[in-house]
Amino acid sequence: MVATPVSDRAARPKATDLDDLDIAAQLAKEMSPRFARLSPEERAALLRELIPSTAAAAEGWVRAACEAKRIPFDAPVSGEEWLAGPAVVVRNLRLLAESWERIAAGRSPIDGLPVRRRDGLAEVDVFPAGPYDGLLFAGFRATVIARDSEALAGPDAPSGGCCLILGAGNVSSIPAMDALYKLFVEGKTCVLKMNPVNDWAGPFIERAFAALVSRGFLEVVYGGAEAGEFLCRHPAIDEVHITGSDRTHDLIVWGPPGPERDRRKAANDPVLRKPVTSELGNVSPVAIVPGPYTERQLGFMARNVAGMVTNNASFNCNAAKMLVTAKGWPQRDRFQFLLTQALAATATRDAYYPGAFDRYDALLKGRHAGVVTVGTRKDGKLPWTLVEGLDPSDTKEPLFRTEPFCGILGETIVASTDPEDFLWTMTLFCNHRLWGTLNASVIVHPETEKRHQAALERAIAELDYGTVAVNHWPALGYGFVSPPWGGAPGATLADVKSGIGWVHNTFMLRDVVKSVIRGPLTVSPKPAWFADNRRCHEIGRKLVAFEASPSWTRLPGIIASAVRG
Numbered sequence: 358m359v360a361t362p363v364s365d366r367a368a369r370p371k372a373t374d375l376d377d378l379d380i381a382a383q384l385a386k387e388m389s390p391r392f393a394r395l396s397p398e399e400r401a402a403l404l405r406e407l408i409p410s411t412a413a414a415a416e417g418w419v420r421a422a423c424e425a426k427r428i429p430f431d432a433p434v435s436g437e438e439w440l441a442g443p444a445v446v447v448r449n450l451r452l453l454a455e456s457w458e459r460i461a462a463g464r465s466p467i468d469g470l471p472v473r474r475r476d477g478l479a480e481v482d483v484f485p486a487g488p489y490d491g492l493l494f495a496g497f498r499a500t501v502i503a504r505d506s507e508a509l510a511g512p513d514a515p516s517g518g519c520c521l522i523l524g525a526g527n528v529s530s531i532p533a534m535d536a537l538y539k540l541f542v543e544g545k546t547c548v549l550k551m552n553p554v555n556d557w558a559g560p561f562i563e564r565a566f567a568a569l570v571s572r573g574f575l576e577v578v579y580g581g582a583e584a585g586e587f588l589c590r591h592p593a594i595d596e597v598h599i600t601g602s603d604r605t606h607d608l609i610v611w612g613p614p615g616p617e618r619d620r621r622k623a624a625n626d627p628v629l630r631k632p633v634t635s636e637l638g639n640v641s642p643v644a645i646v647p648g649p650y651t652e653r654q655l656g657f658m659a660r661n662v663a664g665m666v667t668n669n670a671s672f673n674c675n676a677a678k679m680l681v682t683a684k685g686w687p688q689r690d691r692f693q694f695l696l697t698q699a700l701a702a703t704a705t706r707d708a709y710y711p712g713a714f715d716r717y718d719a720l721l722k723g724r725h726a727g728v729v730t731v732g733t734r735k736d737g738k739l740p741w742t743l744v745e746g747l748d749p750s751d752t753k754e755p756l757f758r759t760e761p762f763c764g765i766l767g768e769t770i771v772a773s774t775d776p777e778d779f780l781w782t783m784t785l786f787c788n789h790r791l792w793g794t795l796n797a798s799v800i801v802h803p804e805t806e807k808r809h810q811a812a813l814e815r816a817i818a819e820l821d822y823g824t825v826a827v828n829h830w831p832a833l834g835y836g837f838v839s840p841p842w843g844g845a846p847g848a849t850l851a852d853v854k855s856g857i858g859w860v861h862n863t864f865m866l867r868d869v870v871k872s873v874i875r876g877p878l879t880v881s882p883k884p885a886w887f888a889d890n891r892r893c894h895e896i897g898r899k900l901v902a903f904e905a906s907p908s909w910t911r912l913p914g915i916i917a918s919a920v921r922g
Contacts, residue, residue: 439897
């Protein structure tokens with residue numbers, strides 16, 4: 358393995374003391390009027406300035422991520438950190454810059470995008486977001502459904518406000534991209550407090566976003582709960598954005614569990630009296646519509662689902678957590694066998710996220726029948742675990758109500774082999790039995806889709822999730838960056854579900870209802886995000902360079918790595 362330079366190691370930054378936190382909050386607030394006065398041309402230029410500095414920080418960023426998560430830098434698995442770290446951040450910067458350049462030219466951010474209107478809704482195709490996307494992701498598209506209005510897209514009026522971002526601890530691009538959204542779509546300066554789990558990423562974000570930090574538009578600080586509490590209540594902070602768990606959200610907004618919290622919720626009397634936006638996870642369902650799948654298709658589906666479970670050791674808010682299959686589906690046993698094979702072919706990972714072992718034990722306590730473990734529990738690793746045959750009518754089933762945030766995948770059986778019966782019953786089950794509203798996946802055979810298109814479209818419309826993906830991992834919506842990412846609308850502070858508000862959304866669409874991602878049942882070459890892709894790290898590195906400076910001449914190298922994957 359290549360040695361990691363000392364300067365790029367995942368050293369834990371020191372916590373920022375309270376005096377410095379106070380100064381950081383005041384400085385960000387003082388700079389907010391200046392940021393609000395920036396012209397569209399200046400915003401676009403600032404975003405363009407951030408692209409090369411982020412690309413330059415990328416290798417050190419990924420090396421530090423690999424060290425923190427105890428995975429080899431020079432192996433395919435490190436591709437996860439390239440793709441979910443600097444690659445998507447650089448893409449975010451580029452797409453935002455392009456939107457501000459359209460605005461500077463007197464155009465709408467969605468100028469040139471296909472828009473369809475019906476029944477008071479607008480459907481806007483936001484991916485492919487340019488000619489290169491169509492070649493790199495042939496057959497994939499993303500549509501945003503929004504409430505139709507004359508002002509369908511555009512940035513918020515600059516408020517001159519300051520937002521505290523309580524950064525996520527699992528994926529290093531999340532805090533960076535949350536800051537970009539608050540800055541360049543909502544128009545607020547930011548104090549970004551890194552989560553102690555991945556505070557190693559903070560120095561790389563500071564290096565990447567040096568042009569923002571040097572101008573005082575972004576302050577990056579460090580610390581635990583005490584620092585977060587201090588900043589939440591600081592008078593210079595106008596609003597708070599949280600990426601994490603609903604438990605953390607409720608602790609911040611409503612105070613500790615107990616009678617006083619209950620009283621406050623009943624009286625709509627939060628402890629924190631500031632606007633709060635959030636993204637808080639999900640028991641993410643993957644529904645498989647019964648159909649005439651071939652052996653090859655079943656194998657691809659199994660590897661697809663396995664990747665949704667194992668990526669980042671399953672510490673993803675969009676990790677697959679609940680398989681929903683049809684009663685009487687004759688291919689269920691074969692699919693489950695292929696799924697366990699795909700899991701067995703994926704090495705177990707260090708369970709680096711705090712509490713993983715306790716959650717794993719609590720959710721499996723007392724279970725015997727239907728539990729399939731793949732791999733062994735040792736050396737800080739947890740096995741991939743499938744819990745089959747959960748009763749869909751059990752209102753107390755913990756795996757329906759608790760996001761495991763470890764390598765557990767539940768499975769339940771509903772309805773029948775009739776596709777329309779399955780789609781309707783599955784939708785009701787997901788909406789009313791599973792916790793969360795972030796994302797859901799529906800896998801469907803192309804012949805079944807043709808025959809039952811109306812039923813499928815109804816299910817997509819009715820599923821109460823911020824992102825619904827057909828045939829693939831909803832995380833693609835996160836990675837494409839142009840679709841809005843967040844929980845379904847309708848959450849409240851008292852019943853926050855998967856969160857309030859959106860991020861990413863580089864075309865700045867308003868009144869968003871949901872994002873819909875579609876792709877073919879099987880694709881070739883092998884997708885970079887599959888766990889068995891042997892060139893994922895090469896593809897990730899090349900995508901950073903490509904997103905920083907797109908050109909047709911860079912595409913052959915990416916495609917060559919993809920073909921060898």
